[in-house]
Each structure stands twice: as C-alpha cells, then as structure tokens.
Amino acid sequence: MFRLSRHRRERLILSIVGLVLGFIWFFPILWMFFSSLQPNSELLVYPPKIIPRKVTLENFKTILFSGRGVNVGRSFLISVFLASIVTIGVLVTATPAAYAFARLEFKGRDILFWLIVATLILPVQMFIVPVYLLLDRLRLLNTFWAIILPPIGPAFGVFLLRQFMLTIPDELEDAAKIDGCSPLRFLVQVVVPLMRPALVSLAILTFLGVWNDLLWPMLVITDSKLMPLQPALARIRGEYHGTFEAGTIMAGAFIAAIPVLIIFAFASRYIVRAISTSGISR
C-alpha cells in the first residue's frame, strides 16, 4: 500500500480538519443564501432541503421592490451613499491630523494625541444621549447629517494613519525641506501616495462601520423614507411573518451581507492589516 510520509499525512489531516471546520463555520451563511433562493413554502418542508429544489428570485423581488413598511432597495442605496460620504469625511480630516501628530513639532503634541486616542476606549453608549440631544438642538434629527457628521469624531482614523506615518523614513522629509517643499505639498505629493495601503484600510473599515451600524441610525432616523439598511432590516422582522416568509427575510439579510462579502473577497488583506497593526476597531 502507498504510504504517506509522516509529514504529508499530517498535512492531509490538517487540510481535512481545516476545511471541515471552515465549512461548518460558514454553513449558516450558505444557508441564508440557499433559503433566500427558495419559495417560502419550500422552507416549511421536513426534512429541510439543503440544496434548493426550486430556485426563484421572487424573494429578492418582494423585499427590494414591494416594500412592506420599509423599502429595502431604497435603504440599500441610502446606506451606500451615507457610508461613502462618511468615508470621504474621515479620510479628508484624519489624514492631515495624523500627519501633524506624526511629523510636525508643536507644543503639547503627544499629550493631545494620547488624550484623543484615550477616548477610543469609551463605549459608544457614553455619547449617544448627549449627541442625540445636540443634533435635536441643531434640528438635524431625521436628516442624513445626523448619520454623516458624528462618525468623523472618533480618533480611530487619526490613530491608525499616524502609526503608519511613523514608519515613513525621516530622510525623505529632510530632502523635501531642502528642496523648499511646503508641509502641505509634502503631505499631498509624498506622504499620501506612500500611505495608499493604510488609506485603503481605513476607507474599508470606515465604510463597513457605517454600513453595519444599527443603534445610531435607528435612534436618529425614524422617517422610513430616509432609513438606512440596518434599521430597515431590523424592522422587517415585524413586517413579515417570521417562519412563513423566512425566504423573503433571508433575501433581505443576504442583500445587506453581499457588499461586505464582496469587499472581503477583494480586500481581505487590507482589513487584516488594519486590524493587526492598530489592534483597535469597532
């Protein structure tokens, strides 16, 4: 009989264990997908069919366009829009601030930086009541501003970008100074291109953060016409009849997961890098 060497046999076992575990772990997501493709009545059958017998896109049509209570299609577009705007806002404000903390000399720089970063460990619950009242005072509740503006405050982006900027060699800056390059030009023309991986990481994490947020949009947007995707989905549970429309609900859940899975498929290394270098997120 053909005998594997000890080393190869070990690898084979690792492969089997790893892939079986991976399949079990991912199975609920596959199940969400398969459920969404079946007519609701099929899902009540025992024993359950893991591979769909009848495949239909009816559930996606219902959830996206018929809109009982909330219009998931519109909410999807609203979330894409809001997450994009916040991402731009964070990049535009955090980049120069991180540059100042990493590269410029000024009085109290390090104290200010660590004070700002220390606020990152505070739970979001400490801010929701006062920020809600502030937005109420500014008459910004039930407007997109209520979702766009507050997430630019947390120091995560400044922290992440500063850590990356510290790794850029000083010599580069000295050379630029001798050439008479202003700090702003140096930032835009030298630092930003070098920082592209860090900026992409930050952009992805910011986008996903806004995309995935449930509590805050739920509090500040009560008008169903303006509602982002997560609070809209939280609501469909009450609008559709649980068990009897499970396929339709799963179509809604899957629609919210699609962009995230796509981003992960193409950019997992940026996400992994951002998390492992900063260690802080969410």
Added chain:
Amino acid sequence: MGATKKKRRDLTALFFLLPYMVFFVVFILIPLIHGLILSFQEWSLLSDPIFVGLDNYIELLGVRRFKAAVQNTLMFALQSVPLLLVVPLLLALLLNKTFVGQKLAQNAIISPFLIPSSSVLLLWIWMLDSQTGMINQAFKALGLPGQAWLSRQGSAMGVIVFVTLWWTAGFNIILYLSSLQDLPQEFYEAAAVDGANRWQQFWYITLPLLRNRMLFITTLQVIGSFKLFDQVYILTGGGPAGSTRTLAFYLYETGFRDFMFGRAAAVSWYMFLMIALFGILQARFLNRWLGEGV
C-alpha cells in the same frame, strides 16, 4: 529656535489639525462633558432639566431592572470573554499551519465578523426557529427534542453568547494570527534541539509570548460586553423575563423609550466606572498574576 519660527510652526500644525479637531470637540469632547452634566440632572421631554446632584446615581441602585442589567452584563462577560479568548486562539493555531485549503478555511471562519448585525441576527432567528429552524430540524433528525431557544429563560443568554462567538471570533483570530506570525522561529528551533515536544513548545514558548495579545483581547472583550446591544435588541428584546436585558439595552430603554435622559446618562457613567474599575484591577492583579509583560 526663534519665537516667530515657533509661532509659525504651531500655526502650521493648527492648520492641519483644525478640520479634525472641530469634529472631535463637537462630537466627542462636548458630548462627554454634557453627558456628565446630564447625569446630575433630571430631564424628560416634559420638563426643563433640573439639577438633582447624585440622585440619578443613587436612585439607580434601587432600580431592580438596573441591578438585573448589571448582573446580566457581567454574566455575559463571564461566559463570552473566556470563550472569545480560547476558541479563536485554537482556531488561529490551526490556521497558522501550512496546508492545502488553508486560505479557504481562514476566509470561511473569519468573514462572518464583517457581516452586519441585522443580517447575522435575522439569520440566527431563522436557524433557531422552534418549528422549522435548521437547528431544531437537525435535533429532530437525531431524535432529540427541539427547543424554544430564544424564549426560554435558561437558554436565551446562552444563545446570545453562542451567536456572538460565531459572529466575532474572526476578529480575534486576525489579532492572534498576526502575533503568531511574529513569533521568533529561533526559540522553537532551540527548543526542538533541547528535545522539547510540541505541547511543551506551546506551553513554554507560544503561550507566554502571546500573553500581551491575550490581555489586549480580554480588555477589548470586556469593553465589548458593556456595549452588547444589537444581539439583545434583535434576538430577544431583553426577554424572556428580562433575563437578557444588558446595561446597554437598559440605557437604550431608559433614554429612548422612557425619555429619561438624565438617568440614561447616569447609566452610561456607571458603565464607564465599571470599565475603569476593570482596567485598574487588570493593571493591579491580572498583569501581576500573569507575570510582567514581555
């Protein structure tokens, strides 16, 4: 350096900092201070705020729901923190090996943590449905009785812990993998020369070197426990019989269902105090107990 040059330098820094600092001050600093002031006020939608000193804090100590929420939050932390420390470590140790399909397995296990809570939780409501859910169907096939997982007092919190573990393990796996990849190979080579077996290598080399990472994950998970909201809001609504009402959920009910803003702010400062207390305890005892950091 001359005074003018210094001044110019500070002005340049200000120019770079200002856009961000405006947002920091308006949405972090001022709300933090305002939240503290609010916690000393009695304020609902019906009346103007009145200064009441420590009343909110003292009254809360007598509110049964608040005490239960503290207890439930601690229960969640006690169950979820060890699980989220150990299970991701085991998975990371596996994924740190080289084998065919490693990348596929890694992506399959990590990716759930990025999926939005409402998707994940609607999915688990469906999986755990007492009649037609996948889990009970599987139980039935094995001849075991199905359970009303989310509506029984004994199991609802367990389900929340389980779903949280499944959902967020990937994040900690990433943290572990990045540490594992940084471990100095020479240590293992030297240990192998000395005849240390794999278990000894893990126990005497890997684990001590991962200590800081584990402390960091513990801190993140404890803070995360205090933030636990989405799972409660979508899966159980705090029930059954208040057995899954966490602090974060109680705060939400107090502030945005009962509109008692002052009291809700006081709850958030209790949260802060508990996290700070944990930080102090960790610095004092946990670090010492685990030995000095590397």
